[in-house]
Amino acid sequence: MIPVFEIVLLVVFAAAPIILGDYLTVFVTRVFILALLALSFDLAWGYSGILSFGQALFFGAAGYGVALLARDLEIASIFMVLPAALVIGLISSFGFGALLLLGRNPPTKIFVALGTLSGSYVAERLARGWYYIGGQNGIPSIPPMTLGGYEFVEGRYYYYLAFSVLAIVYLACRFVVRSQFGLALAGAREHETRIAFFGYNTQELKLIVFSLAGGIAGLAGGLYAFHEGFVWPNILGVALSTQIVLSALLGGAGTLIGPVIGVMAIEIAGFWLADSFPKLWHIILGMLLLLVVVFSPTGLIGLVVSDRERVGSFGCPLPPRRHTDTGVDDGTT
Amino acid sequence: MALLKVRGLTKLFGRFVALGGVDLTVGENEFHGLIGPNGSGKSTLMKCVAGAEFPTEGTIHFVGREITAATPSERARAGLSLKFQITSVLPALTVYDNVLLALQARSSTVNLIFSHTRRALHQRVMHLLKQFHLTEWCWERAAALSHGHQQWLEIAMAVACKPQLLLLDEPTAGMSLEERRITGELLMPIKRHCSLVIVEHDLDFIRNICDVLTVFDQGKVIDTGTVKHIQNSRRVQEVYRIRV
Numbered sequence: 001m002i003p004v005f006e007i008v009l010l011v012v013f014a015a016a017p018i019i020l021g022d023y024l025t026v027f028v029t030r031v032f033i034l035a036l037l038a039l040s041f042d043l044a045w046g047y048s049g050i051l052s053f054g055q056a057l058f059f060g061a062a063g064y065g066v067a068l069l070a071r072d073l074e075i076a077s078i079f080m081v082l083p084a085a086l087v088i089g090l091i092s093s094f095g096f097g098a099l100l101l102l103g104r105n106p107p108t109k110i111f112v113a114l115g116t117l118s119g120s121y122v123a124e125r126l127a128r129g130w131y132y133i134g135g136q137n138g139i140p141s142i143p144p145m146t147l148g149g150y151e152f153v154e155g156r157y158y159y160y161l162a163f164s165v166l167a168i169v170y171l172a173c174r175f176v177v178r179s180q181f182g183l184a185l186a187g188a189r190e191h192e193t194r195i196a197f198f199g200y201n202t203q204e205l206k207l208i209v210f211s212l213a214g215g216i217a218g219l220a221g222g223l224y225a226f227h228e229g230f231v232w233p234n235i236l237g238v239a240l241s242t243q244i245v246l247s248a249l250l251g252g253a254g255t256l257i258g259p260v261i262g263v264m265a266i267e268i269a270g271f272w273l274a275d276s277f278p279k280l281w282h283i284i285l286g287m288l289l290l291l292v293v294v295f296s297p298t299g300l301i302g303l304v305v306s307d308r309e310r311v312g313s314f315g316c317p318l319p320p321r322r323h324t325d326t327g328v329d330d331g332t333t
Numbered sequence: 334m335a336l337l338k339v340r341g342l343t344k345l346f347g348r349f350v351a352l353g354g355v356d357l358t359v360g361e362n363e364f365h366g367l368i369g370p371n372g373s374g375k376s377t378l379m380k381c382v383a384g385a386e387f388p389t390e391g392t393i394h395f396v397g398r399e400i401t402a403a404t405p406s407e408r409a410r411a412g413l414s415l416k417f418q419i420t421s422v423l424p425a426l427t428v429y430d431n432v433l434l435a436l437q438a439r440s441s442t443v444n445l446i447f448s449h450t451r452r453a454l455h456q457r458v459m460h461l462l463k464q465f466h467l468t469e470w471c472w473e474r475a476a477a478l479s480h481g482h483q484q485w486l487e488i489a490m491a492v493a494c495k496p497q498l499l500l501l502d503e504p505t506a507g508m509s510l511e512e513r514r515i516t517g518e519l520l521m522p523i524k525r526h527c528s529l530v531i532v533e534h535d536l537d538f539i540r541n542i543c544d545v546l547t548v549f550d551q552g553k554v555i556d557t558g559t560v561k562h563i564q565n566s567r568r569v570q571e572v573y574r575i576r577v
Contacts, residue, residue, distance in 0.1 A: 104404075176446060179445060180433070180437050180444075180446075180448045180451055181442065181448075183430055183437070183445075184437070184438075184445055186430075186434075187426070187434045190423040190424070190426065191421060193385075193405075194417070194421045195423075195438070196404070196405045196406045196409070197384075197405050197406075197415050197417075198406075198414075198438035198490070198494055199406050199409035199438040199439055200438050201406050202406070308474070311426065313427075313430075314430060314448075
């Protein structure tokens with residue numbers, strides 16, 4: 001089922017700008033960027049068991065970083081700012097992850113959740129009080145991202161840029177989580193203590209994934225800064241971090257397509273509800289989220305996909321299975 | 334040469350003395366059984382050796398190297414492998430993936446990401462599954478296995494790491510008589526390439542497979558020696574008469 005969803009979404013998103021108006025094209029671009037952020041949370045939580053409530057910290061740090069590059073150094077080339085956003089996300093999450101995850105004993109989930117939550121909160125407060133980066137007002141009027149002489153402003157081209165980045169990151173994540181490394185991550189998620197007794201350094205494994213997830217969040221932050229044209233302290237904060245956690249849980253953590261569907265569902269529901277029920281839409285959306293989490297803990301994707309498919313297989317494909325007289329073929333023939 | 338040398342090992346839980354200055358030596362290719370009443374410190378000793386608990390006092394040397402403060406993963410990489418008392422297979426993964434997970438533990442991150450070792454390990458996974466009578470269930474989730482098969486899977490996972498010393502904590506707990514007999518048969522070939530320390534309450538089982546026995550009572554070693562020596566030991570007979 002999951003490949004069907006992937007292909008359908010790929011085709012729909014590739015063709016969508018033809019029928020969408022300018023306003024909706026910008027709206028869906030924002031959904032892509034938030035989906036990238038949700039993917040980064042899912043890589044940490046859904047695949048590795050790291051309960052990160054601070055993905056916005058890396059998103060915002062990269063957003064501010066590229067905004068400063070564009071404002072102070074007049075660097076806005078896509079070949080500079082997107083790699084810079086990725087690197088800022090990687091380095092900041094590596095440093096922060098090393099503090100939280102490396103120690104004599106593996107940290108508990110609650111410790112990591114509170115640590116990342118606190119980091120996100122502190123970063124937001126710091127940004128609000130730091131005059132150089134604009135304080136409460138953030139950094140406005142970021143120059144557009146450029147490719148040679150072309151300027152990426154919000155609209156169809158930015159839509160395809162965000163869509164391409166999302167597709168590439170999605171495929172890269174798919175490659176990683178379906179590899180033997182993905183099996184090690186599944187082991188760490190299922191029973192961290194047990195696999196340490198096989199010889200896995202689970203804390204190192206988790207730090208690698210946390211850094212990768214931070215890099216993806218950074219990439220999303222860089223895209224967001226240039227798409228919106230300004231950055232402000234909220235993009236570092238707890239509210240955005242929590243919104244992304246909810247999106248991933250709603251769609252279905254532990255699958256890559258789940259968070260993308262979750263972000264789409266929340267953004268589209270919010271968009272429609274805000275229009276139809278301007279005073280009640282937050283409450284209605286909250287109730288809907290609660291219902292899904294209570295009645296389908298594996299998220300929306302869990303309603304149509306079996307547990308077996310959600311966990312999936314790892315490594316390159318096996319030789320075809322064949323039953324023999326002595327049992328299942330061992331694949332050596 | 335002694336493979337494992339434990340000296341003066343003490344483990345306190347608050348005021349409770351779980352281990353009180355235990356000495357233990359395990360030689361190469363030796364099957365060493367730990368027996369004693371419940372709460373006598375056998376499992377605590379296993380946990381201290383494997384790194385699940387850190388001793389309050391004393392030293393542990395493995396292949397001549399001190400590992401008293403080493404982490405479980407460092408000990409596993411040095412050649413120690415543990416099967417827990419409570420079955421702890423990974424229920425959401427297939428039987429095949431459980432064994433592969435144990436087998437690939439020493440591969441580098443790059444090799445794992447690019448699945449370089451997958452083909453090479455496939456045959457070894459299938460060999461282990463066949464050896465432990467699990468071939469039929471290899472594509473099932475581990476949660477679907479019976480208790481006895483989960484125990485065999487866990488032993489297969491412990492053996493997969495190619496340990497020099499295998500620590501088995503009650504491998505036949507909850508098994509039928511037939512399953513116990515098969516487990517004994519499964520363990521004997523391991524003797525060619527590794528030593529074994531086993532905690533077990535089934536004295537017939539342990540008598541049949543072990544070369545040396547150590548008897549525990551109230552956190553202390555009360556006797557150690559060959560099976561025949563232990564069978565004739567007065568101190569052991571006293572403890573078993575009084576406590577068991």
